Amino acid sequence: MLERLQVWVCLAAIVLGLVLASLWPGLGEGLTAWVWIALGLLLFVTFAQIPWEAIRLAFNDRRFLVAALVGNFVLVPLLLIALLPMAPDDPAIRLGILLVLLMPCTDWFIAFARQGGGDSACAAAFAPVSLAAQFLMLPVYLALILGPGETVGLMSPTVFAAAALLIGLPLSAAVLLEQALRVRGRVQVWQNRFGVATVPLLALVVGLIALAEAPVVFEGGRELLGVIPVYLLFLVGAAALAWALARVFALPIEQGRTLAFSLGTRNSFVVLPVALALPEALHAAVMVIVLQSLVELFGMLGYLRWMPRLFPAPQAPSEPSGSS
Template sequence: MHLIEKLYTLIIFLAVIIGIGMGQVEIIRTNAESFIVPLLVVMLYITFLQIPLEEIRKAFKNIKFTYTSVTINFVWSPILAWLLALIFLSDHPALYIGFIMLMVTPCTDWYLIFTGIAKGNVALSTAILPLNLILQVTLLPVYLLIFGGTTGVIEFAFLVESILVVLFIPLVLALLTKVFLKHKQQLKDGLISNLSVLPIIFLSLAIMAMFASQGQLLLDNVDLMWQITIPILLFFIVNFFVGQKVGKIMRFSIPDRTSLSLTTLARNSPIALAIAMTAFPDQPLIALTLVIGPLLELPILAMITQILIFISKNKNP
């Protein structure tokens, strides 16, 4: 794992601070927004290029783990996120939307690191990764319309246009690149290896541009960010117990149960951020919610990892 990937949270935080600082210069503030979408398209193109879509079939070799994980991630977790948003964030539509966007997108990178640390089944967790990515890209617009359609924040036509630009264009370009490199495996492997850290860099630049253009508005509403903390904590606490309980009911081994917990806990803020910054350019609080998420998530996952290590040492499968 590259150093830049280990410092992901710090880099994102610094991008926010630098962006707000740059936004104090008028010429930067007025032009920064035009850089957001191109940076996000490049970020997602590189991200999709690294995902081995042909590996999806491997996820189905362990049918029981696959349908259990998919059910928790794409049926239970969206319902839980919606209930928490209704209870804690119904008076703040932007926070409501941002919270749901964060919680319905399972992680496609970080959870593997924590799974390895917690002695989980990393191979099993890796196999489910491409399926999680495809499902979240496909279902996120559906969740937004189902759970956020009554907030007054979402405009259907603009959402569809944004999804097309920021998700499907880079996805198609990545697929075409894979086809072009199909019989050039050495070149393909070298290209993917060299590009692996670039998504974080491009995401950080996009965040800097967003905060440069909208920074003052965010500073004026920073007190609202405390309201997002409680539902985020509750989401992780509830889903931790759900994952462990379901793992026991399904009679998973301790390593497989550990993989299930982390696969269904970790969230994928970069994908959600990319859509938020494109689909809701006039709602910076949505994007800010998705930036706050990882700042809370990573310490929480570190603590949960230690709990899972304790469980594996003190309980039998």
């Protein structure tokens, strides 16, 4: 139920944060530490749901693995380069778009793949591979798209250290916890419990960010809304890429749907620490990332209806009628 309602819960949290900020200006000041704490908890429960033991299973089906890697780390960046000129000409907004759309999702795409008739086991096996690959590739992508000089300026040692700390601590704790739980045979039980905590924590994070970053929204709301067409076109383009890749690699129907959810969902809350650590002048990137997650959640509702049509199940042959 929480998975089905998460888009409305998050939307309500964002609206509540903005309303509180408009009624009591300055209420969001000094919330940075609380945002980091809430985000750290969200990242922990997110990482704790990734089946790290399944990483070896990803290499059992190399055809899907190669298709997913090519789609997420070759074709999606090319799609993003084609869409970026449509975005508002604001460095902070464009940086936020790059940060969020370059990072494939590793958590709720598994749930959406399961709900959409995909191969959830295949999705779970790909998640840890995707997480490792995106951390290696993000600096490369930024250097190629923005230029090495600008990337070095943005990704200062302070930004890198803050982001690495907020991501690294929850990640390490989640991996260690899974190993301890695996010894006791309690991994699945706790992963289910963490799954229940994800939506409330998600709502808390986006609500706090909306409250803290409300001045950015009120001052540049029109420009922020200008990213929505980019996000919508991205969702359409990602589905088209998945359809083409599924045919090139001759993937089964379930894996084709899983590939679509992998390409269409992005790792917004894993990349948020990077945006939060950026200089104040670039803090619009934070709301750009939050807005992407909201658009994506609505987009996934469309994907759940669209994927069975884009990847239809084969029709069972009708039995010939016998003569009496």
